[in-house]
Amino acid sequence: xxxxxxxxxxxxxxxxxxxxxxxxxxxxxxxxxxxxxxxxxxxxxxxxxxxxxxxxxxxxxxxxxxxxxxxxxxxxxxxxxxxxxxxxxxxxxxxxxxxxxxxxxxxxxxxxxxxxxxxxxxxxxxxxxxxxxxxxxxxxxxxxxxxxxxxxxxxxxxxxxxxxxx
Amino acid sequence: xxxxxxxxxxxxxxxxxxxxxxxxxxxxxxxxxxxxxxxxxxxxxxxxxxxxxxxxxxxxxxxxxxxxxxxxxxxxxxxxxxxxxxxxxxxxxxxxxxxxxxxxxxxxxxxxxxxxxxxxxxxxxxxxxxxxxxxxxxxxxxxxxxxxxxxxxxxxxxxxxxxxxx
Numbered sequence: 387x388x389x390x391x392x393x394x395x396x397x398x399x400x401x402x403x404x405x406x407x408x409x410x411x412x413x414x415x416x417x418x419x420x421x422x423x424x425x426x427x428x429x430x431x432x433x434x435x436x437x438x439x440x441x442x443x444x445x446x447x448x449x450x451x452x453x454x455x456x457x458x459x460x461x462x463x464x465x466x467x468x469x470x471x472x473x474x475x476x477x478x479x480x481x482x483x484x485x486x487x488x489x490x491x492x493x494x495x496x497x498x499x500x501x502x503x504x505x506x507x508x509x510x511x512x513x514x515x516x517x518x519x520x521x522x523x524x525x526x527x528x529x530x531x532x533x534x535x536x537x538x539x540x541x542x543x544x545x546x547x548x549x550x551x552x
Numbered sequence: 553x554x555x556x557x558x559x560x561x562x563x564x565x566x567x568x569x570x571x572x573x574x575x576x577x578x579x580x581x582x583x584x585x586x587x588x589x590x591x592x593x594x595x596x597x598x599x600x601x602x603x604x605x606x607x608x609x610x611x612x613x614x615x616x617x618x619x620x621x622x623x624x625x626x627x628x629x630x631x632x633x634x635x636x637x638x639x640x641x642x643x644x645x646x647x648x649x650x651x652x653x654x655x656x657x658x659x660x661x662x663x664x665x666x667x668x669x670x671x672x673x674x675x676x677x678x679x680x681x682x683x684x685x686x687x688x689x690x691x692x693x694x695x696x697x698x699x700x701x702x703x704x705x706x707x708x709x710x711x712x713x714x715x716x717x718x
Contacts (some may be wrong), residue, residue, distance in 0.1 A: 387718075393615045416631060418584030418593035420641075421650075426627035427584035427593055429648050431641065431699070449559045459590035465582060468587040468634060474676060475580040475597065482595050484587075510640060533597070 392537045397532065401516075401525060401540040405532045406549055408481045409436065411509065412466035417444070417525075422458035434466060438496075438503045440548045441524050442485065445511060446503060449521035456487040464525055477535035481549070485525035492512070495523070553705060558699065560705045563698065564658070567706040571698045578632035579650065583691075587617075588624035599677070600632060603611045604662075604669045607690050611670060616683035622653040622689060624683060630691055643701040649693035649713070656709065658677045663688070 387510055388451030397405070411417055417435035430452045432444045442464060446453045456462060490497055505512055514520055530542040563571070596618045598610045608630060614618045622628060633646030656663055663697055666688055671678055679713035680686055696708040 393645060416582035416595060418582075418583075418595040418629070420593055421588070424627075424650075426650060427586055427629040428650070429582060429595070429629040429631045431631065431635075433642055433648050461590075463593045463595040465595045465597065469580065469597075476599055480597050484590075484594070510558070517651040522593065 394531065394541050397540040397542045397546055401532050401534065402542070402546055404479055404534060405481050405530065405540075405542055405547060408467045408479060408532075408552040409440075409442065409547060410549065414468075415442075415444070416465045417452055418463040418465075419455035420461070421455055428429075428452060428455055432510050433504045433508060434464070435504055435507045437500050437524060440527060442483065443504065444523050444525060445508070446513065446521055446523055447514075448521070448525040453523075454478050454499070457489070460487040461485075462487055462508075462525065462552070479532065479534045481530060481542075485530065486526040486528060488526055490522040490524060492521075513527075558586065560697065563706040563708045563712055566608055567698050567700065568708070568712055570700060571647050571696065571706075571708055572634045574645060574698075575606075575608065580634075581608075582631045583611070583618055583630040584631075585618050585621035586625045586627070587621055593617060594621055595618050598630075599674060600630070601670055601673045603666050603688075603690060605654050607692060608649065608713075609670065610689050610691060611674070611681065612687055612689055614687070618691075619631075619687070627651075628653055628691065632658040632682060635682060635696070645698065645700045647696060647708075649691070650694040652694060654690040654692055656688040658687075692717040 412434045417432045418429050421428040435443050437443045463484050465482045469475035469478035516547040527547050532540040576635050578600045584595050584600045587594040601609050602609040603609045631648045635641035635644035693713050698706040
């Protein structure tokens with residue numbers, strides 16, 4: 387019984403560009419997981435980047451609580467697009483993505499390419515990227531919502547988030 | 553079978569001060585919920601403040617997806633402490649709080665005090681705070697984790713988060 391119009395619109399060209407810009411420029415994100423001990427939501431800040439194919443990616447320590455959560459329950463959600471110092475933070479655009487986490491095995495054939503690509507965007511990570519207790523985790527999009535400010539919400543598909551080939 | 557030392561320490565005086573400062577200065581936050589349709593995590597940016605007793609509080613629109621999620625499943629998590637423009641965002645302190653959401657009924661005796669207190673910290677909200685489809689929701693802390701940067705994590709209780717009386 388829906389009595390209101392759906393406030394979320396399909397993405398237009400401007401929304402697609404904004405969503406891809408947010409993804410490509412983000413170096414950190416907020417991650418929502420389900421805590422395996424309590425079954426309730428957990429939240430944390432993560433390092434964020436893209437793999438060479440444009441799939442969202444993070445690098446996590448074995449000490450982080452969200453690492454255990456993602457290993458136990460790969461369904462998660464991630465938000466990029468930090469408000470600036472000025473203006474109303476709720477009008478600043480942000481992209482919220484439902485994802486499935488996929489750990490990248492260190493012996494996987496594409497691990498070296500992922501590592502090199504990550505270090506291009508996160509040069510300080512060279513201090514710890516090769517430690518045995520750090521792992522890359524792909525955050526493969528299931529669906530996404532772009533909020534460009536009040537009354538400007540757009541639904542996006544996983545394909546919408548992939549950068550156009552050069 | 554724990555083979556590592558627990559990386560999380562009990563909070564000391566410095567950690568308590570930092571946690572309370574993050575809470576008091578935050579005007580927005582990231583919120584993790586469980587999506588009632590899929591049972592998987594959802595994430596969004598919310599307006600954030602404290603009620604007159606120092607309890608975390610948000611003001612939500614009925615159009616927001618997280619409003620329906622909180623109504624269906626009040627267990628949630630909130631993160632405050634935005635990284636600045638400079639420096640490594642993962643070394644910027646942030647406070648992650650597991651909460652239970654409690655909607656504040658507009659006819660509740662303390663609604664007027666909550667509304668007035670909110671408008672002091674969020675003056676622009678006077679444009680919509682009295683709209684029928686906006687609700688205050690207390691985010692009552694269950695437990696909290698302060699991350700002050702690499703290897704500086706502290707566990708806090710709900711009592712730790714309440715500001716000291718003047």
